[in-house]
Amino acid sequence: MFHNSAKILVAGAIAALIASSPVTAQQKLKIGFITTFSGPVGVIGKHMKDSVELALDHLGRKVGGLETEMIYGDDQFKPDVGLQVAEEMMKKDQVDLVSGIIWSNVMMAVVPAVTATGRIMLGTNAGPSPLAGSQCNALFVSTSWSNDQSPEAMGKFMQDQNINDVYVLAPNYQAGKDMVAGFKRYYKGRIVEEIYTKLGQQDYQAEITQLRAKNPKAIFAFYPGGMGVQFVKQYNQAGLRSQIPLYTVFTVDETTLPALKDDAIGQWEARFWSPDLKIPASQKYVADFRKKFGYTPSYYGAQSYDGIMLIDAAVRAVKGNVKDTKGMIAAMRKADFNSIRGKYSYNVNNLPIQNFYLLKGVKGSSGEVEMQIQKTIFENHKDSYFQDCKMKW
Amino acid sequence: MTFGLVFEQLLNGVQFGVMLFLMAAGLTLVFGIMNLVNLAHGSLYMVGAYLAVAATAWTGNFALGAALGLAGALLVGMVVEVVALRTLYERDHLDQVLATFGLILFFNELVAIVWGRAALYTSLPAWLQGHVELFTGSRYPVYRGLVIVVGLLVAVALWYVVTRTRIGMLVRAGASNRTMVAALGVNIRLLYTVVFGFGAALAGLAGLMAGPIYAVQPGMGELILIQVFVVIVIGGIGSIRGALVGALVVGIVDTLGRAFLKPLLGSVISPPAAEAAGPALASMLIYLLMAVVLAVRPEGLFSSRGS
Numbered sequence: 001m002f003h004n005s006a007k008i009l010v011a012g013a014i015a016a017l018i019a020s021s022p023v024t025a026q027q028k029l030k031i032g033f034i035t036t037f038s039g040p041v042g043v044i045g046k047h048m049k050d051s052v053e054l055a056l057d058h059l060g061r062k063v064g065g066l067e068t069e070m071i072y073g074d075d076q077f078k079p080d081v082g083l084q085v086a087e088e089m090m091k092k093d094q095v096d097l098v099s100g101i102i103w104s105n106v107m108m109a110v111v112p113a114v115t116a117t118g119r120i121m122l123g124t125n126a127g128p129s130p131l132a133g134s135q136c137n138a139l140f141v142s143t144s145w146s147n148d149q150s151p152e153a154m155g156k157f158m159q160d161q162n163i164n165d166v167y168v169l170a171p172n173y174q175a176g177k178d179m180v181a182g183f184k185r186y187y188k189g190r191i192v193e194e195i196y197t198k199l200g201q202q203d204y205q206a207e208i209t210q211l212r213a214k215n216p217k218a219i220f221a222f223y224p225g226g227m228g229v230q231f232v233k234q235y236n237q238a239g240l241r242s243q244i245p246l247y248t249v250f251t252v253d254e255t256t257l258p259a260l261k262d263d264a265i266g267q268w269e270a271r272f273w274s275p276d277l278k279i280p281a282s283q284k285y286v287a288d289f290r291k292k293f294g295y296t297p298s299y300y301g302a303q304s305y306d307g308i309m310l311i312d313a314a315v316r317a318v319k320g321n322v323k324d325t326k327g328m329i330a331a332m333r334k335a336d337f338n339s340i341r342g343k344y345s346y347n348v349n350n351l352p353i354q355n356f357y358l359l360k361g362v363k364g365s366s367g368e369v370e371m372q373i374q375k376t377i378f379e380n381h382k383d384s385y386f387q388d389c390k391m392k393w
Numbered sequence: 394m395t396f397g398l399v400f401e402q403l404l405n406g407v408q409f410g411v412m413l414f415l416m417a418a419g420l421t422l423v424f425g426i427m428n429l430v431n432l433a434h435g436s437l438y439m440v441g442a443y444l445a446v447a448a449t450a451w452t453g454n455f456a457l458g459a460a461l462g463l464a465g466a467l468l469v470g471m472v473v474e475v476v477a478l479r480t481l482y483e484r485d486h487l488d489q490v491l492a493t494f495g496l497i498l499f500f501n502e503l504v505a506i507v508w509g510r511a512a513l514y515t516s517l518p519a520w521l522q523g524h525v526e527l528f529t530g531s532r533y534p535v536y537r538g539l540v541i542v543v544g545l546l547v548a549v550a551l552w553y554v555v556t557r558t559r560i561g562m563l564v565r566a567g568a569s570n571r572t573m574v575a576a577l578g579v580n581i582r583l584l585y586t587v588v589f590g591f592g593a594a595l596a597g598l599a600g601l602m603a604g605p606i607y608a609v610q611p612g613m614g615e616l617i618l619i620q621v622f623v624v625i626v627i628g629g630i631g632s633i634r635g636a637l638v639g640a641l642v643v644g645i646v647d648t649l650g651r652a653f654l655k656p657l658l659g660s661v662i663s664p665p666a667a668e669a670a671g672p673a674l675a676s677m678l679i680y681l682l683m684a685v686v687l688a689v690r691p692e693g694l695f696s697s698r699g700s
Contacts, residue, residue: 039501039510039611039612040510040512040608040610040611040612040613041510042505042510042611043509043510043511043512046510172672172673172676194668195672196672197651197672198672198675198676200616202603202607202608202613202616202617203409203606203607205405205408205409205534205537205648206402206405206406206648206649206651206652207651207652209398209401209402209405209652210398210402210652213395213398226512226607226608226610226613227608229512229608229610230606230607230608233515233605233606233608234606237517237522237534237536237537237605237606238524238532238534239523239524239532239534255511256511256512258511258512258514259511259512259513259514259515259608259609259610260514261514261516262516263516
């Protein structure tokens with residue numbers, strides 16, 4: 001009898017706790033952040049997490065003035081794992097919103113699950129075209145770009161330079177084809193050949209031999225991560241760097257520069273941001289990041305830093321009432337915060353309208369090779385899919 | 394499609410084949426003699442690459458770094474055999490697959506903890522950076538030429554050791570009938586450790602030679618391992634000769650397929666269709682070849698297994 005009443009008491013206490021928890025939840029903000037920590041691509045996850053931590057430091061560990069708890073999840077580069085991690089964050093950890101995500105296929109799996117619960121999904125890297133167009137979503141906001149905007153910028157630059165006879169290389173998967181499609185949207189000159197290599201291929205000597213035989217005027221390539229390290233190294237070893245300029249997107253960045261060093265000298269890239277961007281918020285981010293973590297941040301990190309700052313602005317706008325997702329989204333769409341890319345605005349599809357720059361690998365003042373901004377290719381560039389998005393604001 | 398171009402692509406194929414051979418030789422011996430399915434062979438390749446990069450940075454000398462990397466891979470291989478694999482010989486293949494898969498995870502995390510997840514910086518010394526003129530307008534990187542030479546020298550040395558020395562005799566005997574070798578009083582434990590260490594050193598050699606061309610990063614071994622298994626299936630389990638022939642065939646077929654399949658298809662079917670089918674078919678080519686060999690000679694081209 002005693003035991004039973006004790007049980008009832010405990011049950012009652014738990015019930016009271018559960019009933020009172022929404023009150024305490026108001027005082028605390030829980031943010032889920034999904035990225036990849038395992039495998040070779042885990043370096044990107046490290047860049048992103050370190051940037052989130054720096055943003056929290058800059059905000060005094062209080063996002064929007066609320067006590068903040070970050071919950072990091074590892075998607076292991078797999079859509080099903082990413083979805084599972086997101087579900088766990090929402091059910092077990094009761095996060096208020098989900099952010100992060102590197103890969104387009106993970107994003108496509110996670111966005112419907114998160115937004116179906118009425119939560120905001122704040123993307124800080126992946127930009128699959130469906131989310132910018134036909135499948136745009138009022139609760140999905142991005143601090144990055146649509147995948148093919150960078151190759152569009154490179155295509156525009158090479159078109160403006162009247163470069164003809166371009167040899168195109170990319171891995172044989174959806175993103176590779178999207179990149180080439182984006183490039184060709186703005187580049188209208190002659191393309192000597194389009195080569196699609198196996199995803200994850202290590203050795204490009206056969207392709208390099210073939211392209212040299214065709215004697216093109218320039219190369220356009222998309223080789224992210226380790227593929228890029230290998231392709232660029234082998235391109236230099238074949239002695240082609242001084243003969244045929246190499247234009248790439250998502251190939252040489254601050255995650256691969258430490259492995260390439262001098263091999264990246266003379267490399268051309270197109271991007272919306274680079275660590276040398278002359279904007280106070282960006283300079284503060286880069287300087288403090290280097291001081292705290294001892295390495296140079298990449299655009300992956302910059303977007304994630306911006307993501308936290310954007311959440312901060314939104315939570316302030318709704319005065320800490322994070323259940324007001326409508327108000328949060330409305331505030332996010334104003335982009336009223338000090339972004340690392342400078343002032344920007346949001347398109348109807350909740351993707352940034354922003355500048356894209358031409359970058360070149362040069363030896364910096366510190367003696368290290370770095371990607372430096374050469375010129376602005378696009379000002380306030382919109383993605384090519386927003387017309388398919390039926391949202392009205 | 395000039396002769397010079399085809400010759401250069403053949404060289405590329407041989408160079409890729411030689412790398413595969415160094416991996417396959419060790420793996421096929423371990424499988425043939427010790428009856429052990431070692432999925433972690435790629436990890437030893439990775440360890441060789443990392444140790445060589447670290448030793449090169451430490452000593453400032455490429456050749457010395459390579460030598461230390463090689464010795465390190467040999468040592469790591471023997472330690473792994475003594476500590477982890479010894480208990481697995483009597484277990485069935487599924488247990489071995491599970492345990493050696495565990496070793497892959499262990500080594501990938503270990504190098505990530507020690508050296509970080511980002512790809513490491515590697516470079517070639519000045520004397521290996523140039524290229525040689527083969528024909529007019531056709532150049533070949535000196536370093537890749539060196540890889541071919543080293544690989545072929547190792548093949549000759551292996552042939553000598555396996556066919557002309559006492560330890561080679563034991564290795565061959567072990568490959569065809571393990572029980573009988575043990576019954577004749579040979580210290581099979583020691584033989585196993587030596588063979589495994591030797592295989593690890595060959596994998597390490599492939600890894601350290603791959604360092605300056607490929608990205609030295611966690612998980613680099615698994616990228617090459619699948620092709621190595623194809624080589625072994627084609628060449629025949631336990632046969633060094635099979636590994637050499639299989640590796641060269643796979644290397645050349647893969648390279649020529651990537652280079653010439655699309656233009657060749659383009660002259661037979663419509664160019665847009667060739668555009669789509671070419672790359673897909675080129676990446677399937679070695680697996681198609683393996684399927685044909687399996688159908689015609691299920692034991693591989695040069696199986697050394699006694700029936």
